[in-house]
Amino acid sequence: MSVTFFSAFLQLTWASSLSFPSDFKFGSATASYQVEGGWDADGKGPSIWDRYVHEFPGDIKGNATGDVAGDSYHQWREDVKAAAKMKLQFYRFSINWPRVLPTGFANEINPAGVKYYSDLIDALLAEGIEPIVTIFHWELPVKMQDLGGWTNPLIVKWFGDYARVVYTLYADRVKTWLTLNEPNTVCDYFYNSGVFATRIKESDFAPFLCNKHMMLAHATAYRIFDKEFRPKYKGKISIAPHALWIEPATPEDEALAELGRQHQLGRYSHPIYSKEGGWPPSVEKVMLEHSLQQGHTESRLPAFTEQEIEFMKGTADYYAMNQYTTYVIRPSKAGDEAGMWFLTGSPELQATLYHPEKATYGTAYILPVYPEGMRKMMSWVKQQYGDYPILITENGFSSTGSQLDDHQRVDYIKNYLEQILLAMYKDKVKVMGYTAWSLIDSFEWMDGYETKFGLYEIDYNHPNRTRTPRLSSFYYSCVIAERSLDVAESCYKKDSSKVSSDDKNEIDKKYSPPVNDEL
DSSP, X not given: OOHHXXXXXXXXXXHSOSBOOTTOEEEEEOOHHHHOOOTTGGGOOOXXXXXXXXXXXXXXXXXXXXXXXXXXXXXXXHHHHHHHHTTOSEEEEEOOHHHHSTTSSTTOOOHHHHHHHHHHXXXXXXXXXEEEEEEESSOOBHHHXXXXXXXXXXXXXXXHHHHHHHHHHHTTTOOEEEEEEOHHXXXXXXHXXXXXXXXXXXXXXXXXXXXXXXXXXXXXXXXXXXXXXXXXXXXXXXXXXXXXXXXXXXXXXHHXXXXXXHHHTGGGTHHHHSSSOSSOHHHHHHHHHHHHHTTOSSOSSOOOOHHHHHHHXXXXXXXXXXXXXXXXXXXXXXXXXXXXXXTTEETTTTEEEEOOTTOBOOSOTTSOBOTHHXXXXXXXXXXXXXXXXXXXXXXOOOBOSOOSSOHHHHHHHHHHHHHHHHHHHTSOOOEEEEEEEOSBOOOOGGGTTSSBOOSEEEOXXXXXXXXXXXXXXHHHHXXXXXXXXXXXXXXHSSOGGGSOXXXXXXXXXXXXXXXXXXX
16 A cells, blocks of 8 residues: 555545445546547548647657547447446546538538547446537547637637537537546647647647637527527536646745746636636736736736627536646746746746656656545635536546556556545535546547556557456546545456456347458
8 A cells, every 4th residue: 555545544544434425436538539539530620639740740759640530430349338337337438529520610510520529428328327528629620720729719609509519419418518628738748848739839829819719609508509409408518628627836936836826727717717717916917027028018918898708608508627637836036937827837937847756657757656646636626616516527647558457547547546435525515526637548639549548458569459448447436436545455456367257248249240240
């Protein structure tokens, strides 16, 4: 038992127990470009990632692409099998925008893409697994990027049109939705770094225009559902930002840490969840001051109109967050580099970011492992925005190579889940559920296939991209079955061959494609 887990174990015994409430749900997730493959199959249009990996192959480790990836476009039945074997209660996946709308615009719908997601949804429901659907997970259609992408205000309507198509197709069966995945990564990280699919580095205006338009696009998708689809189909909707917990370097830096939290997460939450709406006041203030110092006549953070503020307020039914890591913040010193938000610092905040001293690491260095940040992040959300139920929409450990006995991932899941329990029992945070990232290994963006998060390992050398359960998948299934972290090692330290052959045969038979099925 790790020191961290033992310490939290003692706290939990004082608080309540190691058990999860009966309404707490366990699931896992993937994203379309990262696992589907079939990049130009059956009428699919190009996304910015399709173009990027083909035009700039040297940017990605190993010159990798997502052209085939885990081939979930053809092997989706295997994904359903994996989810069913673990007894997942939900599976979060995303819709590839140009697979359904080849140009991105709603005047042309691709029947093959529509059928792909419909079949996946039906198969999940047949296994008693709830589909949680993300409408946008970074697969922007090329045509829209060429028109300015998320810096063009017209994208607010374009995204609303796309959302309406998706609701029309699937709202009869999908009851939990996410509009946008990690809008702060799309806006802040992509444009500040100049890497990833846009390959545009512009730090002065693009991050903030993107921020404004993504908030309005989310609200538009929510209002469309609320007015046109919720009365008939019910359901709930949220948005899933990257929730980076920011610790102060010293007690004297707490005000700066709070400003950092507002700058990183508040800009993507305050317009929706706060009573007053709009941008966080502290961020508005510092952005105006910094902009004027640069010689601008107004803030680089574009203002919302009063109508827009009211339009965005309350446009979420629960609070979703992708929570992996924690950074530490301090005031910048003479000689410090300006910093790139949200990895190394912020010139606007005159702040420097670095990793916690006690953090450990998987393969992805930018995601230091610091479980305590999970609890602190959720408690902060409650303190800021009230008692919204929280769904952890991503959390996972990075490894490399072939590691079926992934003990570090087991410890990671255990340690982060214990912090969720502490938040629930000691801090009285309402938590809906937990999503392990990821169900299967996937194309991990700039890392290609060198970094792995999967509960199931993918054999990328096999034409069928065979899926093999890791130890972590057995551990997670034991937690789900027991609804507790108090699970015996004998429950999960077993070979995959010990999975019930009857269960395996039943699932295999149900999802084996017909002989004449053309994949």
